[in-house]
Amino acid sequence: MGAARSRHSAEAPVVGSVRRAELALERCYVNIDRHLRASGAPVRIMDLFARLRQRGDFSVPITHPSDWGLPAEGCPGQVIWSSSEMAFGFLYKVQALASSLGRDWNAALPSNGWQIVHFFGFDNSFNHALLYPALYAEVFPHWTPRIRYHVNEFYLLDGKKFSTSRGHAVWGKEVLSPKTVDVVRLHLGLTRPEGERTNFTLDALRRTGKEIFQGIWLNWLDALHREIKQDFGGHVPDAGDWSPADRAFFARVEMYRAAMERAYSDDGFSVRRAAAQACDFVRDCVIYRQAQDYA
Numbered sequence: 001m002g003a004a005r006s007r008h009s010a011e012a013p014v015v016g017s018v019r020r021a022e023l024a025l026e027r028c029y030v031n032i033d034r035h036l037r038a039s040g041a042p043v044r045i046m047d048l049f050a051r052l053r054q055r056g057d058f059s060v061p062i063t064h065p066s067d068w069g070l071p072a073e074g075c076p077g078q079v080i081w082s083s084s085e086m087a088f089g090f091l092y093k094v095q096a097l098a099s100s101l102g103r104d105w106n107a108a109l110p111s112n113g114w115q116i117v118h119f120f121g122f123d124n125s126f127n128h129a130l131l132y133p134a135l136y137a138e139v140f141p142h143w144t145p146r147i148r149y150h151v152n153e154f155y156l157l158d159g160k161k162f163s164t165s166r167g168h169a170v171w172g173k174e175v176l177s178p179k180t181v182d183v184v185r186l187h188l189g190l191t192r193p194e195g196e197r198t199n200f201t202l203d204a205l206r207r208t209g210k211e212i213f214q215g216i217w218l219n220w221l222d223a224l225h226r227e228i229k230q231d232f233g234g235h236v237p238d239a240g241d242w243s244p245a246d247r248a249f250f251a252r253v254e255m256y257r258a259a260m261e262r263a264y265s266d267d268g269f270s271v272r273r274a275a276a277q278a279c280d281f282v283r284d285c286v287i288y289r290q291a292q293d294y295a
Helices: 025-039 043-053 082-101 122-139 181-190 202-232 244-263 271-292
Strands: 022-024 059-061 063-065 078-080 115-121 146-152 155-157 198-200
Touching: 022 025, 022 122, 025 043, 025 122, 025 146, 043 122, 043 146, 078 082, 082 122, 115 122, 122 146, 181 202, 181 271, 202 271, 244 271
Parallel strands: 115 146, 155 198
Antiparallel strands: 022 059, 063 078
């Protein structure tokens, strides 16, 4: 850094050196590669790993001078870097979960039967998908961790990165209320940055609420509720004999159910696809209902 200065003092920073514990990550590349392929890591993470390997030797400090954190054994005046500490924090969370379920899982003896699922933004990919597997291989050489990685790209606001420090953000209290929470959830699902950056605008959120949620979903449900209440005393009537059109529609409902199940599964996880399926399902219901009005 050139002309570095502190915000806490007018004194010039002290330049010096310190010995820190490091992990030579290049020694772990084979284990990382094996792990990512077995985990079915997204292409975006595989590309990050390929670019890392091109750098050749690459050491990651895992301790640093501080009095805040877990003391680093053998390194006086230093603590364990929080990012490397977090890798093992996950295992202790698994152990804590086990105690509430009456299981005997042990963080110090991780099992090959565990399935861990990580959700994170792409800017955390190095830690989650490259550093943590390397640390696990160093500490638990006989453990083969099974980890799934679900990654978000950056979600922009009006075409620019969210920044709370610059006030470029949307605060929850501005858009969230008991009446709007479902609209916000639907819109975020439809625009989730999966595999690409996407953009949030308040105008687009309002359109989702007006044109999709109110204009289609609630109008359909309100009309259906009124009909059941007025014509059938508030009880859903028996469908009677099904026509070929009814059976065809039921088959479409089953297709949507299977697609939603897939969108929320570990292998095919996609909130954006689930939200789109929900919208398509409701539109099909509206079309089917309109066709049945003649009866």
